[in-house]
Amino acid sequence: MHRIVSTHSLSKRYGNVYAVNEVNLTVYEGDVYGFLGPNGAGKSTTLKMLLGLVQPTGGKAIILGKEFYKNRRVILGQTGALIESPSYYGHLTGIENMRVMQRLRNVADKNIGEALKIVRLEDQKDKKVAQYSLGMKQRLGIAMALLAFPKLLILDEPTNGLDPSGIGEIRELIKALPHKYGITVLLSSHLLSEIEQIATSVGIINDGKLLFQGSMEQLQSKSQPHIFIKTQDNKVAERLLIGRGFSPVINGKYLTFQGLQDVEVAQTNRMLVNAGIDVIRLEKRKKNLESIFLELTGRERSLS
Protein backbone atom coordinates (compact mmCIF):
# COMPACT_ATOMS: atom_id res chain seq x y z
CA MET A 1 0.00 0.00 0.00
CA HIS A 2 1.04 3.58 -0.69
CA ARG A 3 2.58 5.46 2.25
CA ILE A 4 1.01 8.85 2.94
CA VAL A 5 3.08 9.71 6.01
CA SER A 6 6.36 8.23 7.10
CA THR A 7 8.68 9.72 9.66
CA HIS A 8 12.24 8.66 10.19
CA SER A 9 13.71 9.11 13.67
CA LEU A 10 11.61 12.25 14.08
CA SER A 11 12.63 13.95 17.32
CA LYS A 12 11.94 17.11 19.26
CA ARG A 13 14.05 18.05 22.23
CA TYR A 14 13.33 20.90 24.67
CA GLY A 15 16.55 21.44 26.60
CA ASN A 16 17.58 17.98 27.69
CA VAL A 17 14.09 16.53 27.59
CA TYR A 18 12.82 14.70 24.51
CA ALA A 19 9.14 15.47 23.82
CA VAL A 20 9.37 13.17 20.80
CA ASN A 21 12.19 10.66 20.56
CA GLU A 22 13.07 8.97 17.25
CA VAL A 23 9.51 8.29 16.18
CA ASN A 24 9.04 6.24 13.00
CA LEU A 25 5.43 6.67 12.06
CA THR A 26 3.89 5.06 8.98
CA VAL A 27 0.43 5.93 7.72
CA TYR A 28 -0.88 4.19 4.62
CA GLU A 29 -3.32 5.58 2.08
CA GLY A 30 -6.96 5.11 3.07
CA ASP A 31 -6.08 4.50 6.71
CA VAL A 32 -7.73 5.98 9.73
CA TYR A 33 -4.59 5.99 11.84
CA GLY A 34 -5.20 6.33 15.56
CA PHE A 35 -2.32 7.96 17.39
CA LEU A 36 -2.81 6.96 20.96
CA GLY A 37 -1.06 7.99 24.12
CA PRO A 38 -1.58 9.51 27.55
CA ASN A 39 -1.58 13.28 27.99
CA GLY A 40 1.89 14.71 27.49
CA ALA A 41 3.08 11.62 25.59
CA GLY A 42 4.19 13.64 22.54
CA LYS A 43 1.17 13.21 20.23
CA SER A 44 0.49 16.90 19.58
CA THR A 45 4.18 17.72 19.20
CA THR A 46 4.52 14.95 16.59
CA LEU A 47 1.46 16.18 14.69
CA LYS A 48 2.68 19.78 14.91
CA MET A 49 5.99 18.70 13.39
CA LEU A 50 4.08 17.07 10.52
CA LEU A 51 2.44 20.44 9.86
CA GLY A 52 5.59 22.53 10.26
CA LEU A 53 4.24 24.25 13.36
CA VAL A 54 7.14 22.92 15.43
CA GLN A 55 10.66 22.54 14.10
CA PRO A 56 12.07 19.05 14.74
CA THR A 57 15.49 18.75 16.36
CA GLY A 58 16.16 15.52 14.48
CA GLY A 59 14.89 13.13 11.83
CA LYS A 60 12.69 13.80 8.83
CA ALA A 61 9.13 13.45 7.66
CA ILE A 62 8.02 12.26 4.24
CA ILE A 63 4.44 13.26 3.52
CA LEU A 64 2.58 12.43 0.31
CA GLY A 65 5.84 11.05 -1.05
CA LYS A 66 7.82 14.25 -0.54
CA GLU A 67 10.28 15.41 2.07
CA PHE A 68 8.23 17.83 4.19
CA TYR A 69 10.70 20.62 4.88
CA LYS A 70 11.67 20.89 1.22
CA ASN A 71 8.11 20.72 -0.12
CA ARG A 72 6.19 22.37 2.67
CA ARG A 73 3.92 24.49 0.45
CA VAL A 74 2.88 21.63 -1.85
CA ILE A 75 2.28 19.26 1.07
CA LEU A 76 0.32 21.72 3.19
CA GLY A 77 -1.80 22.51 0.15
CA GLN A 78 -3.02 18.92 0.24
CA THR A 79 -3.31 18.60 4.00
CA GLY A 80 -6.11 19.69 6.32
CA ALA A 81 -5.63 19.98 10.06
CA LEU A 82 -7.32 20.60 13.34
CA ILE A 83 -4.74 20.85 16.10
CA GLU A 84 -5.79 20.81 19.76
CA SER A 85 -8.61 23.31 20.32
CA PRO A 86 -10.40 24.62 17.22
CA SER A 87 -9.12 27.84 15.66
CA TYR A 88 -11.67 30.46 14.69
CA TYR A 89 -12.43 34.16 14.51
CA GLY A 90 -15.14 34.58 17.12
CA HIS A 91 -16.34 37.96 15.84
CA LEU A 92 -17.01 36.50 12.38
CA THR A 93 -19.88 34.21 11.42
CA GLY A 94 -19.41 30.55 10.56
CA ILE A 95 -19.58 31.24 6.84
CA GLU A 96 -17.16 34.16 7.13
CA ASN A 97 -14.68 31.89 8.91
CA MET A 98 -15.06 29.48 6.02
CA ARG A 99 -14.44 32.35 3.60
CA VAL A 100 -11.19 33.16 5.42
CA MET A 101 -10.11 29.56 4.84
CA GLN A 102 -11.36 29.70 1.25
CA ARG A 103 -9.11 32.69 0.57
CA LEU A 104 -6.16 30.93 2.17
CA ARG A 105 -6.77 27.67 0.35
CA ASN A 106 -7.99 29.22 -2.88
CA VAL A 107 -10.86 26.78 -3.36
CA ALA A 108 -14.25 26.99 -5.08
CA ASP A 109 -17.40 28.37 -3.44
CA LYS A 110 -19.19 25.04 -3.63
CA ASN A 111 -16.64 23.48 -1.26
CA ILE A 112 -17.87 25.74 1.54
CA GLY A 113 -21.44 24.50 1.25
CA GLU A 114 -20.32 20.90 0.99
CA ALA A 115 -17.96 21.06 3.99
CA LEU A 116 -20.63 22.76 6.12
CA LYS A 117 -23.13 20.12 5.04
CA ILE A 118 -20.79 17.29 6.06
CA VAL A 119 -20.47 18.67 9.59
CA ARG A 120 -24.14 19.71 9.64
CA LEU A 121 -23.59 23.40 10.26
CA GLU A 122 -25.52 24.83 7.29
CA ASP A 123 -28.29 26.18 9.51
CA GLN A 124 -25.86 27.86 11.90
CA LYS A 125 -23.54 29.37 9.31
CA ASP A 126 -24.78 32.95 9.75
CA LYS A 127 -24.35 32.95 13.51
CA LYS A 128 -21.22 34.50 15.04
CA VAL A 129 -18.78 31.76 16.05
CA ALA A 130 -18.34 33.30 19.52
CA GLN A 131 -21.94 32.20 20.13
CA TYR A 132 -21.30 28.60 19.02
CA SER A 133 -21.15 25.77 21.54
CA LEU A 134 -17.82 23.93 21.88
CA GLY A 135 -19.17 21.08 19.78
CA MET A 136 -20.17 23.47 17.01
CA LYS A 137 -16.76 25.13 17.11
CA GLN A 138 -15.15 21.71 16.85
CA ARG A 139 -17.35 20.85 13.88
CA LEU A 140 -16.52 24.19 12.25
CA GLY A 141 -12.83 23.39 12.79
CA ILE A 142 -13.31 20.08 10.98
CA ALA A 143 -15.24 21.81 8.18
CA MET A 144 -12.36 24.29 7.78
CA ALA A 145 -9.89 21.40 7.67
CA LEU A 146 -12.04 19.61 5.11
CA LEU A 147 -12.62 22.66 2.93
CA ALA A 148 -10.07 21.78 0.26
CA PHE A 149 -10.94 18.06 0.51
CA PRO A 150 -7.29 17.27 1.23
CA LYS A 151 -5.53 13.96 0.71
CA LEU A 152 -4.45 13.90 4.33
CA LEU A 153 -6.47 15.09 7.31
CA ILE A 154 -4.68 15.52 10.64
CA LEU A 155 -6.98 15.77 13.64
CA ASP A 156 -5.61 16.25 17.13
CA GLU A 157 -8.09 15.09 19.76
CA PRO A 158 -11.10 15.98 17.58
CA THR A 159 -13.71 14.85 20.10
CA ASN A 160 -12.34 16.86 23.02
CA GLY A 161 -15.13 18.56 24.90
CA LEU A 162 -17.93 17.00 22.88
CA ASP A 163 -20.98 15.36 24.41
CA PRO A 164 -21.63 11.65 23.69
CA SER A 165 -23.90 12.33 20.71
CA GLY A 166 -21.35 14.79 19.30
CA ILE A 167 -18.60 12.21 19.73
CA GLY A 168 -20.73 9.65 17.89
CA GLU A 169 -21.37 12.09 15.03
CA ILE A 170 -17.71 12.98 14.63
CA ARG A 171 -16.75 9.30 14.83
CA GLU A 172 -19.12 8.35 12.03
CA LEU A 173 -17.92 11.31 9.96
CA ILE A 174 -14.25 10.36 10.35
CA LYS A 175 -14.93 6.72 9.54
CA ALA A 176 -16.67 7.72 6.32
CA LEU A 177 -13.93 10.05 5.06
CA PRO A 178 -11.55 7.50 3.48
CA HIS A 179 -14.06 5.66 1.31
CA LYS A 180 -16.36 8.62 0.63
CA TYR A 181 -13.78 11.29 -0.18
CA GLY A 182 -10.50 9.37 -0.45
CA ILE A 183 -9.08 11.18 2.56
CA THR A 184 -6.48 9.48 4.76
CA VAL A 185 -7.02 10.42 8.39
CA LEU A 186 -4.37 10.68 11.09
CA LEU A 187 -6.03 11.38 14.40
CA SER A 188 -4.74 11.47 17.93
CA SER A 189 -6.54 10.68 21.12
CA HIS A 190 -5.86 9.67 24.69
CA LEU A 191 -9.05 7.60 24.71
CA LEU A 192 -8.50 3.98 23.77
CA SER A 193 -12.21 3.34 23.32
CA GLU A 194 -12.39 6.10 20.74
CA ILE A 195 -9.45 4.84 18.71
CA GLU A 196 -10.75 1.27 18.98
CA GLN A 197 -13.99 2.29 17.30
CA ILE A 198 -12.58 4.48 14.54
CA ALA A 199 -9.05 3.45 13.64
CA THR A 200 -7.84 0.86 11.18
CA SER A 201 -4.20 1.32 12.24
CA VAL A 202 -2.77 2.31 15.57
CA GLY A 203 0.37 3.90 16.93
CA ILE A 204 0.93 4.05 20.67
CA ILE A 205 3.28 6.69 22.03
CA ASN A 206 4.46 7.31 25.55
CA ASP A 207 7.15 9.63 26.89
CA GLY A 208 7.95 10.57 23.31
CA LYS A 209 8.65 7.00 22.17
CA LEU A 210 6.54 5.00 19.77
CA LEU A 211 5.83 1.78 21.64
CA PHE A 212 3.60 0.01 19.16
CA GLN A 213 2.59 0.48 15.56
CA GLY A 214 0.43 -1.76 13.44
CA SER A 215 -3.07 -2.62 12.39
CA MET A 216 -5.91 -2.74 14.85
CA GLU A 217 -5.97 -6.53 14.30
CA GLN A 218 -2.33 -6.77 15.34
CA LEU A 219 -3.06 -4.84 18.51
CA GLN A 220 -6.10 -7.00 19.20
CA SER A 221 -4.04 -10.16 18.67
CA LYS A 222 -2.08 -9.14 21.73
CA SER A 223 -5.23 -9.79 23.67
CA GLN A 224 -5.17 -13.57 22.85
CA PRO A 225 -5.82 -15.67 25.94
CA HIS A 226 -2.91 -16.83 28.08
CA ILE A 227 -2.91 -19.89 30.36
CA PHE A 228 -1.56 -19.23 33.84
CA ILE A 229 -0.48 -22.21 35.97
CA LYS A 230 0.68 -21.95 39.59
CA THR A 231 2.52 -25.00 40.88
CA GLN A 232 4.27 -26.05 44.06
CA ASP A 233 7.65 -25.61 42.36
CA ASN A 234 7.54 -23.46 39.21
CA LYS A 235 11.22 -23.91 38.35
CA VAL A 236 11.06 -27.71 38.32
CA ALA A 237 7.75 -27.53 36.44
CA GLU A 238 9.28 -25.20 33.85
CA ARG A 239 12.25 -27.55 33.28
CA LEU A 240 9.93 -30.52 32.95
CA LEU A 241 7.59 -28.86 30.48
CA ILE A 242 10.40 -27.42 28.34
CA GLY A 243 11.76 -30.97 28.16
CA ARG A 244 8.37 -32.11 26.84
CA GLY A 245 8.25 -29.49 24.08
CA PHE A 246 6.21 -26.71 25.74
CA SER A 247 7.29 -23.08 26.06
CA PRO A 248 6.33 -21.85 29.50
CA VAL A 249 7.54 -18.49 30.81
CA ILE A 250 7.85 -17.79 34.50
CA ASN A 251 5.78 -14.71 35.22
CA GLY A 252 5.80 -13.91 38.92
CA LYS A 253 4.22 -16.80 40.78
CA TYR A 254 2.87 -18.30 37.58
CA LEU A 255 4.01 -20.19 34.53
CA THR A 256 2.39 -18.62 31.50
CA PHE A 257 1.64 -20.18 28.12
CA GLN A 258 0.53 -18.49 24.93
CA GLY A 259 -1.85 -20.04 22.41
CA LEU A 260 -2.37 -23.32 24.26
CA GLN A 261 -5.28 -25.50 23.07
CA ASP A 262 -7.69 -27.13 25.56
CA VAL A 263 -6.17 -30.60 24.90
CA GLU A 264 -2.69 -29.25 25.57
CA VAL A 265 -3.83 -27.63 28.82
CA ALA A 266 -5.16 -31.01 30.04
CA GLN A 267 -1.94 -32.69 28.89
CA THR A 268 0.23 -30.18 30.77
CA ASN A 269 -1.78 -30.62 33.93
CA ARG A 270 -1.50 -34.44 33.69
CA MET A 271 2.29 -34.29 33.15
CA LEU A 272 2.81 -32.10 36.21
CA VAL A 273 0.63 -34.27 38.45
CA ASN A 274 2.28 -37.48 37.21
CA ALA A 275 5.70 -35.93 37.94
CA GLY A 276 4.57 -35.28 41.52
CA ILE A 277 4.31 -31.48 41.13
CA ASP A 278 1.10 -30.19 42.69
CA VAL A 279 -0.93 -27.84 40.50
CA ILE A 280 -2.37 -25.14 42.77
CA ARG A 281 -4.10 -22.93 40.18
CA LEU A 282 -4.87 -23.18 36.49
CA GLU A 283 -6.38 -20.04 34.93
CA LYS A 284 -7.25 -18.74 31.51
CA ARG A 285 -6.73 -14.99 31.28
CA LYS A 286 -7.49 -12.68 28.40
CA LYS A 287 -6.06 -9.15 28.30
CA ASN A 288 -8.36 -6.43 27.11
CA LEU A 289 -7.04 -3.58 24.99
CA GLU A 290 -6.97 -1.28 27.95
CA SER A 291 -4.60 -3.52 29.89
CA ILE A 292 -2.41 -3.89 26.78
CA PHE A 293 -2.34 -0.13 26.46
CA LEU A 294 -1.55 0.31 30.15
CA GLU A 295 1.13 -2.33 29.93
CA LEU A 296 2.73 -0.57 26.97
CA THR A 297 2.51 2.92 28.40
CA GLY A 298 3.31 2.00 32.00
CA ARG A 299 0.72 1.22 34.60
CA GLU A 300 1.66 4.06 36.84
CA ARG A 301 0.27 6.60 34.41
CA SER A 302 -3.32 7.58 34.15
CA LEU A 303 -5.09 7.39 30.84
CA SER A 304 -6.81 10.71 31.10
Added chain:
Amino acid sequence: MSVISLEFFKLRHKRLFLMVTLLISVEIAWAFISVGMSISRNPGMVGWKDIIMTLASMNSLFLPIIAAVVVSRICDMEHKGNTWKLLLSACVKRSHIYAAKYICACLLLFYAGILQVLASVLFGAANAFEQPLPFSLLMRFLGGTMVTNIVVISLQQWVSLAVKNQSFALCLGMIGAFIGMTADLFPSVVRSLFVWSYYTGLCPVTYSYTGHSTVFAIRTIETSVTAVIVFIGALVYVVGSIRVSRQEI
Protein backbone atom coordinates in the same frame (compact mmCIF):
# COMPACT_ATOMS: atom_id res chain seq x y z
CA MET B 1 -1.86 41.70 -1.69
CA SER B 2 -4.28 38.86 -0.98
CA VAL B 3 -3.02 38.64 2.61
CA ILE B 4 -3.73 42.35 3.08
CA SER B 5 -7.27 42.05 1.71
CA LEU B 6 -7.71 39.00 3.97
CA GLU B 7 -6.70 41.14 6.96
CA PHE B 8 -9.38 43.69 6.06
CA PHE B 9 -11.87 40.85 5.61
CA LYS B 10 -11.02 39.56 9.08
CA LEU B 11 -11.71 43.03 10.51
CA ARG B 12 -15.39 42.77 9.58
CA HIS B 13 -17.80 43.61 12.42
CA LYS B 14 -14.96 45.15 14.42
CA ARG B 15 -16.01 48.66 13.32
CA LEU B 16 -12.42 49.88 13.32
CA PHE B 17 -13.00 52.62 10.75
CA LEU B 18 -15.90 53.93 12.83
CA MET B 19 -13.80 53.83 16.00
CA VAL B 20 -10.91 55.68 14.33
CA THR B 21 -13.37 58.23 12.89
CA LEU B 22 -14.95 58.86 16.29
CA LEU B 23 -11.66 59.16 18.18
CA ILE B 24 -10.06 61.41 15.58
CA SER B 25 -13.27 63.52 15.47
CA VAL B 26 -12.95 64.14 19.20
CA GLU B 27 -9.36 65.24 18.68
CA ILE B 28 -10.24 67.47 15.74
CA ALA B 29 -13.17 68.99 17.64
CA TRP B 30 -10.93 69.69 20.63
CA ALA B 31 -8.25 71.26 18.43
CA PHE B 32 -10.74 73.39 16.50
CA ILE B 33 -12.44 74.63 19.68
CA SER B 34 -9.02 75.73 20.90
CA VAL B 35 -8.14 77.44 17.59
CA GLY B 36 -11.68 78.92 17.43
CA MET B 37 -11.12 80.55 20.82
CA SER B 38 -7.85 82.05 19.54
CA ILE B 39 -9.66 83.40 16.49
CA SER B 40 -12.29 85.08 18.64
CA ARG B 41 -9.60 86.61 20.88
CA ASN B 42 -7.23 87.66 18.08
CA PRO B 43 -9.30 88.08 14.93
CA GLY B 44 -7.18 88.12 11.78
CA MET B 45 -4.09 86.83 13.62
CA VAL B 46 -4.86 83.12 13.43
CA GLY B 47 -4.19 81.02 10.36
CA TRP B 48 -3.20 77.63 8.96
CA LYS B 49 -0.03 77.39 11.05
CA ASP B 50 -2.09 77.56 14.25
CA ILE B 51 -4.33 74.72 13.11
CA ILE B 52 -1.43 72.52 12.04
CA MET B 53 0.57 73.06 15.24
CA THR B 54 -2.48 72.53 17.45
CA LEU B 55 -3.33 69.31 15.64
CA ALA B 56 0.28 68.10 15.88
CA SER B 57 0.26 68.72 19.66
CA MET B 58 -3.04 66.91 20.01
CA ASN B 59 -1.69 64.05 17.89
CA SER B 60 0.99 63.46 20.53
CA LEU B 61 -1.79 62.62 22.94
CA PHE B 62 -4.35 60.93 20.69
CA LEU B 63 -2.41 59.02 18.04
CA PRO B 64 -0.34 56.79 20.38
CA ILE B 65 -3.60 55.68 21.99
CA ILE B 66 -5.41 55.25 18.66
CA ALA B 67 -2.42 53.31 17.28
CA ALA B 68 -2.34 51.07 20.38
CA VAL B 69 -6.08 50.33 20.13
CA VAL B 70 -6.06 49.74 16.35
CA VAL B 71 -3.00 47.47 16.42
CA SER B 72 -4.29 45.61 19.44
CA ARG B 73 -7.65 44.96 17.75
CA ILE B 74 -5.90 43.75 14.59
CA CYS B 75 -3.54 41.42 16.46
CA ASP B 76 -5.70 40.22 19.32
CA MET B 77 -8.06 38.22 17.10
CA GLU B 78 -5.22 35.78 16.33
CA HIS B 79 -4.53 35.23 20.04
CA LYS B 80 -8.20 34.98 21.03
CA GLY B 81 -9.14 32.53 18.30
CA ASN B 82 -5.94 30.52 18.55
CA THR B 83 -5.58 31.01 14.82
CA TRP B 84 -1.81 30.99 14.31
CA LYS B 85 -1.79 27.24 13.76
CA LEU B 86 -4.73 27.56 11.38
CA LEU B 87 -2.90 30.17 9.30
CA LEU B 88 0.45 28.41 9.38
CA SER B 89 -0.97 25.01 8.55
CA ALA B 90 -2.54 26.70 5.51
CA CYS B 91 1.01 27.60 4.50
CA VAL B 92 0.85 31.32 5.16
CA LYS B 93 4.18 32.72 6.30
CA ARG B 94 4.13 34.50 9.62
CA SER B 95 6.23 37.31 8.17
CA HIS B 96 3.51 37.86 5.54
CA ILE B 97 0.78 38.03 8.18
CA TYR B 98 3.00 40.41 10.17
CA ALA B 99 3.45 42.62 7.12
CA ALA B 100 -0.26 42.52 6.23
CA LYS B 101 -1.27 43.55 9.74
CA TYR B 102 1.31 46.33 9.70
CA ILE B 103 0.09 47.71 6.39
CA CYS B 104 -3.49 47.42 7.59
CA ALA B 105 -2.73 49.46 10.74
CA CYS B 106 -0.73 52.02 8.72
CA LEU B 107 -3.65 52.47 6.30
CA LEU B 108 -6.09 53.01 9.15
CA LEU B 109 -3.83 55.64 10.71
CA PHE B 110 -3.29 57.20 7.29
CA TYR B 111 -7.06 57.45 7.02
CA ALA B 112 -7.01 59.30 10.38
CA GLY B 113 -4.39 61.68 9.00
CA ILE B 114 -6.44 62.32 5.84
CA LEU B 115 -9.48 63.12 8.01
CA GLN B 116 -7.39 65.69 9.88
CA VAL B 117 -6.21 67.32 6.68
CA LEU B 118 -9.73 67.43 5.21
CA ALA B 119 -11.18 68.81 8.44
CA SER B 120 -8.45 71.48 8.51
CA VAL B 121 -9.28 72.54 4.95
CA LEU B 122 -12.97 72.80 5.85
CA PHE B 123 -12.18 74.70 9.04
CA GLY B 124 -9.97 77.15 7.13
CA ALA B 125 -12.66 77.67 4.50
CA ALA B 126 -15.37 78.12 7.14
CA ASN B 127 -13.30 80.77 8.93
CA ALA B 128 -12.34 82.47 5.66
CA PHE B 129 -8.57 82.49 6.34
CA GLU B 130 -6.80 85.19 4.41
CA GLN B 131 -3.82 83.02 3.48
CA PRO B 132 -4.25 80.65 0.53
CA LEU B 133 -4.59 76.94 1.24
CA PRO B 134 -1.04 75.76 2.14
CA PHE B 135 -1.21 72.42 0.34
CA SER B 136 2.50 71.70 0.69
CA LEU B 137 2.46 72.51 4.41
CA LEU B 138 -0.52 70.21 4.99
CA MET B 139 1.22 67.41 3.08
CA ARG B 140 4.40 67.87 5.11
CA PHE B 141 2.31 67.78 8.28
CA LEU B 142 0.62 64.56 7.06
CA GLY B 143 4.02 63.11 6.09
CA GLY B 144 5.59 63.90 9.48
CA THR B 145 2.60 62.39 11.30
CA MET B 146 2.77 59.22 9.19
CA VAL B 147 6.54 58.83 9.66
CA THR B 148 6.00 58.95 13.43
CA ASN B 149 3.00 56.63 13.09
CA ILE B 150 4.99 53.95 11.27
CA VAL B 151 7.50 53.77 14.13
CA VAL B 152 4.80 53.80 16.82
CA ILE B 153 2.83 51.10 14.96
CA SER B 154 5.89 48.88 14.54
CA LEU B 155 6.54 49.10 18.28
CA GLN B 156 2.88 48.48 19.18
CA GLN B 157 2.60 45.55 16.78
CA TRP B 158 5.65 43.82 18.20
CA VAL B 159 4.22 44.07 21.73
CA SER B 160 0.67 43.13 20.65
CA LEU B 161 1.80 39.99 18.83
CA ALA B 162 4.51 38.93 21.27
CA VAL B 163 2.40 39.30 24.42
CA LYS B 164 -1.07 37.75 24.40
CA ASN B 165 -2.41 40.00 27.14
CA GLN B 166 -3.27 43.19 25.31
CA SER B 167 -3.18 45.26 28.51
CA PHE B 168 0.58 45.52 27.99
CA ALA B 169 0.18 46.97 24.52
CA LEU B 170 -2.54 49.38 25.64
CA CYS B 171 -0.40 50.46 28.60
CA LEU B 172 2.47 51.16 26.22
CA GLY B 173 0.11 53.29 24.14
CA MET B 174 -0.94 55.28 27.20
CA ILE B 175 2.65 55.74 28.34
CA GLY B 176 3.48 56.87 24.81
CA ALA B 177 0.63 59.37 24.87
CA PHE B 178 1.83 60.76 28.20
CA ILE B 179 5.41 61.07 26.95
CA GLY B 180 4.23 62.56 23.66
CA MET B 181 2.12 65.14 25.44
CA THR B 182 4.86 66.22 27.82
CA ALA B 183 7.85 65.72 25.48
CA ASP B 184 8.16 69.40 24.58
CA LEU B 185 8.98 70.08 28.22
CA PHE B 186 12.02 67.77 28.13
CA PRO B 187 15.52 68.85 27.05
CA SER B 188 15.89 68.28 23.31
CA VAL B 189 18.40 65.40 23.77
CA VAL B 190 16.02 63.52 26.05
CA ARG B 191 13.05 64.33 23.82
CA SER B 192 14.74 62.91 20.75
CA LEU B 193 14.98 59.51 22.45
CA PHE B 194 11.21 59.11 22.59
CA VAL B 195 9.48 58.21 19.35
CA TRP B 196 6.15 59.70 20.49
CA SER B 197 7.74 63.17 20.65
CA TYR B 198 8.11 63.25 16.87
CA TYR B 199 4.44 64.09 16.26
CA THR B 200 5.48 67.64 17.07
CA GLY B 201 9.16 67.03 16.28
CA LEU B 202 8.45 66.35 12.61
CA CYS B 203 5.74 68.98 12.29
CA PRO B 204 6.60 71.65 9.71
CA VAL B 205 5.31 74.33 12.09
CA THR B 206 6.95 75.23 15.36
CA TYR B 207 6.19 77.77 18.02
CA SER B 208 7.96 80.02 20.46
CA TYR B 209 6.78 82.21 23.30
CA THR B 210 7.40 85.94 23.02
CA GLY B 211 6.16 87.81 26.02
CA HIS B 212 2.55 86.86 26.53
CA SER B 213 1.93 85.49 23.07
CA THR B 214 2.84 82.39 21.09
CA VAL B 215 4.41 82.82 17.68
CA PHE B 216 4.05 80.05 15.09
CA ALA B 217 6.72 79.68 12.42
CA ILE B 218 7.29 77.39 9.48
CA ARG B 219 10.47 75.30 9.64
CA THR B 220 12.24 72.80 7.47
CA ILE B 221 12.72 69.33 8.86
CA GLU B 222 16.12 67.93 8.02
CA THR B 223 15.94 64.87 5.80
CA SER B 224 18.52 63.12 7.98
CA VAL B 225 16.20 63.33 11.00
CA THR B 226 13.33 61.80 9.03
CA ALA B 227 15.68 59.14 7.65
CA VAL B 228 16.85 58.19 11.16
CA ILE B 229 13.24 57.90 12.37
CA VAL B 230 12.29 55.75 9.34
CA PHE B 231 15.36 53.60 9.94
CA ILE B 232 14.40 53.07 13.60
CA GLY B 233 10.86 52.15 12.50
CA ALA B 234 12.22 49.65 9.96
CA LEU B 235 14.58 48.19 12.54
CA VAL B 236 11.82 47.72 15.13
CA TYR B 237 9.61 46.18 12.42
CA VAL B 238 12.27 43.71 11.22
CA VAL B 239 13.30 42.65 14.74
CA GLY B 240 9.64 42.33 15.79
CA SER B 241 8.77 40.30 12.71
CA ILE B 242 11.72 37.93 13.21
CA ARG B 243 11.04 37.50 16.94
CA VAL B 244 7.32 36.85 16.43
CA SER B 245 8.01 34.46 13.54
CA ARG B 246 10.32 32.42 15.76
CA GLN B 247 7.84 32.06 18.61
CA GLU B 248 6.70 28.47 19.08
CA ILE B 249 3.02 27.74 18.72
